[in-house]
Amino acid sequence: MVTAVVRWSVVVVLALVGAAGVATGADYAPTGAPALEIWKGQRRMDLRQGEQVLRQFQVVLGIAPHYAKEARGDYRTPVGRYYISEKHVSRFHRFLGLSYPNVDDAERGYSRGLIDANQWADLFFANLNGASPTPATALGGRVGIHGFGDRPFIPIDWTEGCIAIRNEDIEYLYDVVPVGTQVVINE
Numbered sequence: 001m002v003t004a005v006v007r008w009s010v011v012v013v014l015a016l017v018g019a020a021g022v023a024t025g026a027d028y029a030p031t032g033a034p035a036l037e038i039w040k041g042q043r044r045m046d047l048r049q050g051e052q053v054l055r056q057f058q059v060v061l062g063i064a065p066h067y068a069k070e071a072r073g074d075y076r077t078p079v080g081r082y083y084i085s086e087k088h089v090s091r092f093h094r095f096l097g098l099s100y101p102n103v104d105d106a107e108r109g110y111s112r113g114l115i116d117a118n119q120w121a122d123l124f125f126a127n128l129n130g131a132s133p134t135p136a137t138a139l140g141g142r143v144g145i146h147g148f149g150d151r152p153f154i155p156i157d158w159t160e161g162c163i164a165i166r167n168e169d170i171e172y173l174y175d176v177v178p179v180g181t182q183v184v185i186n187e
Contacts, residue, residue: 032050033049033181033182034054034177034181035047035181035182035184036048036145036173036182036184037183037184038059038163038183038186039186040065040066041186043058043059043060044059045057045145045163045165047176057166058155058166059164059165060156060158060164060165061077061163062075062159062160062161062162063157063158063159063160065077068187069105069140070108070112070114071139072141073140073160075160077143077163078098078100078105078143078161079185080102080105080185081102081104081183081184082100083098083099083183084099084145084177084180085098085132085133085179086132086144087179090146092147092148092170093149093167093171094147094174095144095145095146096144096146096170096173096174097143098144098183099127099133101133101137101139101141102127103123103124103127105123105139106119106127106139109139114137114139119134123137123139130179143161144162145162145165145170145173145183146162146163146164146170147164147171148166148167153166163185
């Protein structure tokens with residue numbers, strides 16, 4: 001009963017937010033702002049500004065690159081609309097954290113019984129506020145775009161679900177794209 005009340009409360013808030021026209025982090029892309037678009041099947045990422053492609057990058061993906069990420073440990077790279085939620089130095093050189101799981105991922109996880117209503121609400125509000133979603137659910141998290149670290153560049157999918165690019169490319173992106181940048185990942 002409490003779960004249903006929490007979920008319906010969030011649904012009411014979602015309806016009010018939609019009626020007010022408030023955008024989530026993944027929906028917000030100011031005119032002229034940079035955006036990233038990834039094509040998993042082509043192992044390519046485009047840095048865009050509007051319709052113009054400014055630069056292209058070769059990417060490698062999770063060990064199981066086909067289909068969208070569904071759960072922690074499935075080694076899949078997500079598919080959908082995300083935003084850069086954090087930036088930091090990592091063992092893979094630089095890291096641009098993505099807003100995985102987004103609201104669509106949370107809805108699928110809730111429908112499949114992987115997360116409860118409280119976890120769904122936490123993910124919803126993190127995305128609404130442009131924050132980093134919690135990785136502490138069965139859906140996983142801490143998915144991002146990063147370099148190769150100390151590894152040589154080899155065009156073989158090896159990550160746990162992240163998108164890896166050459167170290168010099170992640171340095172460039174790290175300096176060019178701010179937190180909040182829209183990221184679209186396509187099959």
